[in-house]
Amino acid sequence: VYLTEISIYDKPYQGKIATPYLQKLDLSYKENYLRFKFVGLNYLTPYKTHYLYKLEGLDHDWQRADSRTNFALYHNLSGGHYTFKVKATSDDGSILSRIREVEVYIAPPFWETLWFRLLVAVLIALIGYGYYRIKVNAMRRRQQQLEQTVAERTEELRSRNEMLHEERKKLQQKALQTTLLYEASKQISSQLELNHLLAEVVDLTQKTFRFHNVMIFMYEGGALRLKAIAGAMTKEFKKGFAIPLGKGLIGLAGEKLEEQVSNNVDEDPRYYKAFEEETRAELAVPIKMGNELIAVLDLQSDRYNAFGEDDIKIMKTFSSQIATAINNARLYLQAQQELKMRKKTEAELRQSNVDLEKAKRATDDILENVD
Structure with a gap:
């Protein structure tokens, strides 16, 4: 049996080797529609020639064809190795030729x-x-x-x-x-005795609010004079120490009749440093009756940012009560002085009456002797 034609998509294969002698066929994945045409040499009864063929790698059994359908058609072949085999037989099934084989290799597409x-x-x-x-x-x-x-x-x-x-x-x-x-x-x-009152004020304030140092400066003779002190700086400040109005936070509080506060005296030009002190913050509150300056309550702390709004409000309230207490002490002192003066006047009047009575008696005695 001979292969007379191999067609790819119904176009005859044109290779270097003629189809009858072709042993191997290499194709691309696009050339996967094949038709093999074959013929068996039977010169006596060619119309009685039959064929058996198969494509190993695809067909499991032999396929039959006769002299009128002497071709094999395969389409959509996958990439891989195949072997096309065909042989011719007679009506009685006897083999008329040896098997013709062609190896076929279809290169798989790149995605396979x-x-x-x-x-x-x-x-x-x-x-x-x-x-x-x-x-x-x-x-x-x-x-x-x-x-x-x-x-x-x-x-x-x-x-x-x-x-x-x-x-x-x-x-x-x-x-x-x-x-x-x-x-x-x-x-x-x-407390109605003024000096005791001032001492008690600074002592109670220092102990109650735990300030570093507490002082009261009374306004006398156009200046503020220290009258009472409690805390850590009693040795440095002596009673009678004077600060002019307008000098330092104490003097400004007395001059302006307004509280003066500094929570960092190291950077405050208003601060008046009289001695080597450990003061870091200071609050000076005027003690006044109406617009009349009585004294200045000075509070000092060894901590920065020691005085808040609440502290200022409390000290303003306390200063009003101190002013009332000082005024009461002054009134009491004035009353005591007036009482003392009255008692002295009454004693002098009584003594004068006694002396007058003695003089009258002496005069009466003289008149009796004259008679």
């Missing part, structure tokens, strides 16, 4: 090659890994966002708790200071 599949597998793995990393990173970012949110909320709650704690502490301190101020006010209101 091993390297492409490996590349696709690698790409799929990379895509999968990339997707996994994206998901992991997204989860990590989400976790970080949640952790950040939790941290922010925790910090917010902590700040609020601290603020509430500070507010509660301030309220407790204010309540305590108010109570102590009330007790101190009661004590000084019962």
Whole structure:
């Protein structure tokens, strides 16, 4: 049997070797529509010639053909190795020729090659890994966002708790200071001797509010003179130490009749440093009756930022009570002096009456003797 023609998409194959002698056929993946035409040499009864053929790699059994359909058609062949076999038989099934074979190799398309599949597998793995990393990173970012949110909320709650704690502490301190101020006010209101009153004021203020140093300067003769001191600087400041109006925070408080505060005296040009002191903050509060200056209450702390708005309000209230107590002490002193003067006048009047009575008696005696 002979192969007379091999067609690819109905076009005869044109190779270097003639089709009858062709042993091997190499094709691309696009050349996968084949037709093999064959003929058996039977000169006596050619119309009785039959054929058996198959394409190994595709057909499992032999396919039959006769002299009128002496061709085999294969289409959409996948890439790979095939062997086309054909043989001629007679009516009684006897073999008329040896088997004619042609090896056929159809190169697979690039997407069916091993390297492409490996590349696709690698790409799929990379895509999968990339997707996994994206998901992991997204989860990590989400976790970080949640952790950040939790941290922010925790910090917010902590700040609020601290603020509430500070507010509660301030309220407790204010309540305590108010109570102590009330007790101190009661004590000084019962003291009518001026020097004792001033000493008690600075002592109670220093112990109640735990200031570093507390002083009272009385306004006398156009200047502020130290009359009482309590705290850590009693050795440096002596009674009678004078500060002119307008000098330092004390002098400014007396001159302007307004409280003067500095929470950092190191950087405050108003601060008057008379001695080597440990003062870091100072509050000077005028003690006045209306617009009349009586004295200045000076409070000093060894801590920066020691005086807040509440401290200033409390000290202003306390200074008003001190002013009332000082005024009462002065009125008491004036009353005592007036009483003393009255008693002295009454004693002198009584003595004058006694002397007058004696003089009258002496005069009467003289007149009797004359008669």
